Amino acid sequence: MAELRALVLGGGKGTRMKSSVPKLLHKICGKSMLSWVVDAVSDAGVEKVLIVTSPQIADSDEIQQMSASLISQDIPLGTGHALLQARNELESFDGNWLIVNGDTPAIRPASFSSLIQKHESSGAFITVMTSHHPFNGNMGLISRKHDTDDINAIVEYGDEDYDVNVSSEFNVGAYCIRSELLPAVIGKIPESSTNEFYITRLVEIAYAEGLLVDSYTIEDSSETIGVNTLHDLSRARLVLQNRINTYWLLNGVDIVEPCYIEISAHIDKDSVIYQNTSLQGDTHIGKGSKIGPNSRLLDTSVGADCNIFESVIESSTIGNAVNIGPFSHIRHGSYIESGVKIGNFAEIKNSRIGKEALIGHFSYLGDCFIGNKVNIGAGTITCNFDGKEKHQTIIEEGAFIGSDTKLIAPVKVGSNAITGAGSVVTKDVRSGTTVVGMPARPIDRKTPLSSDSNKEGAHSGY
Incomplete structure (x- = not known):
């Protein structure tokens, strides 16, 4: 088997996208269009990948x-012009080149492998990937000699002799080429009427030179989509999302569509992903968990047997058997330990919540440490920002925070302490102490609250 390299053509302007984002950097299921192509050719066994692209795309972090x-x-003048920019690399390599349009994100690695195998077995100069069932309506047509069935040209969409009644075989945009024969033909690519150069002209040049042109026909029409507009991008997304969902469905995950699951997400078996749920970035769902409906998880690890209902979780870790939602928001840097219950309209940011803590509803917990089996009453707020800096709140194991409590950070509530409803806690609360009022002061749990208990100075020094 000859050595194999790949050249991905990605220098076009993509003006039909009508977007300020470069065409090949548009995301599909969490990965740029160009990344889908580069990963596919790499998985097909390519030893080295080269990308011809514009300086604007080359400077992006993802490409780097x-x-x-x-x-x-520098100046995009068609796929043939892109080929000419790589002329030195093409001619100095002794082997086969897999040349692919960068806007074909749905071609599978197995299809690239089949194209390469067909090329090597036939000994052709160029082998073209074709389809009889195109996904797009503007693909180039394969022209064959009537008497020999040899491929003698690719007719571009818009050319005068473009006629789908004459040919029903289309160019997908992937080619395998023998490098040792390239010098004889690469400089002969003609300039079109639009002052551009097209790689497809290599076929008619090769035929005129007596070089063999072969084809590999791809059967799955969904692989043939070329992205030129945002509508095409949406169609490609549907194709690739279906593949992702199919993979998980065949591996023990129940998915109730529609869902958006990125390629980087991982889901353990026996989990259920309900409709209108997004799993994005480096997200992992543990065995038996139920996510959604109407939930969004980004860069989040969820343990086993969790229930997350109509909530948003970002850059956080969720332990086992945790219940969250509806309508709660777990923000970056949070760690929710096993057995925690978080109800509706709770927001938690950069906090650790201990095992079996209960956060019923209507709470904001920011920059705090909550111990095991703590109860957070409705309306509780950690006032963590003083206008200049964030401060931490610590609530130790077994504490009971009454409804509508305001905790003015930095502050610590000791184990098994209690705050009364509506308390404003401005000082540390000792373990086992009950505090009430605004500002909160300790009371004797064994005696009723007296009219003197909230007087200035009562029980000072707690």
């Missing part, structure tokens, strides 16, 4: 992180 070499196409 790819394991590929970049070739700049």
Whole structure:
């Protein structure tokens, strides 16, 4: 088997997208269009990937992180012009080149492998990936000689002789080419009427030179989609989302569509993902958990047997058997330990919530540490920002925080302490103490609250 490299053509302007985002950097299920192509050719066994692209795309962080070499196409003048920018690399390599349009994100690695195998077995100069069932309506047509069935040209959409009644075979936008024969033909690509150069002209040049042109026909029409507009992007997303969902459905995960699940998410078996739920980034769902409906999880790890209902969780860790929602928001940096129950309209930010804590509803807990089996009453707020800095609130194991309590950080509530409803806690509360009032002061739990208990100075020094 000859050595194999790939060249991804990605220098076009993408004006039909009508977007300020470069076409190949548009995301599909959590990964850029270009990344889908680069990953697919790499998985097909390509040893080195080169990308011909514009300077604007080349400077992006995502492209810089790819394991590929970049070739700049300063002025985009078509796929053939992109090929010419890589001429030195193409001609100095002794092997086969897999050349792919960068806007074909749905081609599977197995299809690239089949194209390569067909090319090597036939000994052709160029092997073209074709389809009889195109996903797009503007793909180039394969022209064959009537008497020999040899491929003699690719007719571009918009050319005068473009006629789907003559040919029903279409160019997908992927080619395998023998490098040793490239020098004889690459410089002969003609300039079009629009002052551009097209890689497809290599086919008619090769045919005229007596070089063999072969084809590999792809059967799955969904792989053939080329993205030129945001509508095409939406169709590609449906195709790739269906593949992702199918994978998880075949691996023991129940999915109630529609759902948005990115390629980087991981779901353990026996989990259920309900409708209108998004799993994004580095998100992991543990065995037997139920997520949704109407939930969004981003870069979050969820343990086993959790229930997350109509809530948003970002960059956080959720333990086992946790219940969250509806309408709660767990923000970045939070760690919710096992057995916690968080009801509706709670917001938790950069906090650790201990095992079996109960946060019923209508609460804001920011920059705090909550011990095991703490009860947080409705309307509780940690006042963590003094206008300049954030401060921490600590509530130790077994404490009971009454409804509508305001905790003015930095402050600590000791184990098994109690705050009365409506309390404003401005000082640390000792373990086992009950405090009430505004500002909160300790009372004797064994005697009723007297009219003197809230007087200035009573029980000072707690």
